[in-house]
Amino acid sequence: MKEVKVLGTGCANCRTTLRLIEEVAREKGIPVHLVKVEDIAEIMRHGVLSTPGVVVDGKVVHAGGVPTKAKIAAWLEGC
Secondary structure, eight states, rough: OOOEEEEESSOHHHHHHHHHHHHHHHHHHHOEEEEOOOHHHHHHHTTTTSSEEEETTTTEEEEEEEEOOHHHHHHHHHH
């Protein structure tokens, strides 16, 4: 199971990113543990300056803007 964190304070882009990750995981049948991180200090510890940020299994894979479903699928499939 992949651990996926969405880093952001609750803006529309952060909520959209969270929803897209849930959709892609469900469509692909990939089990994920999805965590929403809103604590500014924790977001900064990941070095993310632009939200939403996405961390997959401890690695920052995205920062700023809403990722495409294709990019999300690649992260979840490990490509």
